[in-house]
Amino acid sequence: xxxxxxxxxxxxxxxxxxxxAVLAPLSFGAVQLxxxxxxxxxxxxxxxxxxxxxxxxxxxxxxxxxLGVYDLVFGVGQSLVALLLTSGLIRKAKVENVWLxxxxxxxxxxxxxxxxxxxxxxxxxxPFWATxxxxxxxxxxxxxxTMPVMKALNTYVDFNRxxxx
Numbered sequence: 001x002x003x004x005x006x007x008x009x010x011x012x013x014x015x016x017x018x019x020x021a022v023l024a025p026l027s028f029g030a031v032q033l034x035x036x037x038x039x040x041x042x043x044x045x046x047x048x049x050x051x052x053x054x055x056x057x058x059x060x061x062x063x064x065x066x067l068g069v070y071d072l073v074f075g076v077g078q079s080l081v082a083l084l085l086t087s088g089l090i091r092k093a094k095v096e097n098v099w100l101x102x103x104x105x106x107x108x109x110x111x112x113x114x115x116x117x118x119x120x121x122x123x124x125x126x127p128f129w130a131t132x133x134x135x136x137x138x139x140x141x142x143x144x145x146t147m148p149v150m151k152a153l154n155t156y157v158d159f160n161r162x163x164x165x
Contacts, residue, residue: 001051005164009052012039016056017063024064028071030120031134036060038146040083040109044101045159047087054080067123074119082112098151106143110136 001009019036020027027034039056042049057079058072065071086105095101117132153159 002164005048005051008163009049009055012042012049012052013055013059015039016053017059020056020060020064027060028065028067030124030126030131032138033142034138035142035146037109037139037142038150040079040086040143041102041105041146041150042159043083043086044090044098044105045154046163047083047091048163049159050080050083050087053083067119070119070123074115078112078115081115082109085112098154099147102143102147102150106140106147109143110140113139 016036016039023035039053058076061071061075086108090101113136114132116135120126120131121128
């Protein structure tokens with residue numbers, strides 16, 4: 001990995017951790033609004049952001065989650081699976097429109113929240129479908145609300161240019 005890509009991903013991870021830390025009470029549990037998840041949209045600009053996003057999730061879950069190793073396995077796993085699925089779907093379907101890419105990303109992440117729901121079922125014995133509904137809706141809300149933010153930021157920052165191709 002080239003230095004620019006490594007540094008850019010380190011900044012993404014640090015921002016993810018900082019936002020999760022500040023909003024920790026909202027970021028964990030059966031009803032969660034983890035606003036740092038807005039960085040998941042970076043994958044639609046360049047798949048090389050996966051490293052920074054997953055690193056941010058891992059560090060956040062390590063230091064701020066009360067679920068310990070469960071959140072490291074399930075949370076990091078869900079993020080990695082969703083990011084790889086989104087990247088693959090966008091590439092295979094040859095999607096060019098940024099809004100459509102973010103919609104696909106939002107749907108993939110919301111659907112894969114079943115992994116987080118399953119984690120909460122194992123740890124707390126919560127009912128799967130209700131937990132899946134609340135975690136999935138929370139994820140969808142955050143990703144839908146942050147789509148215009150990420151689109152606007154891309155206008156100024158040009159995410160694809162910030163990371164080496």
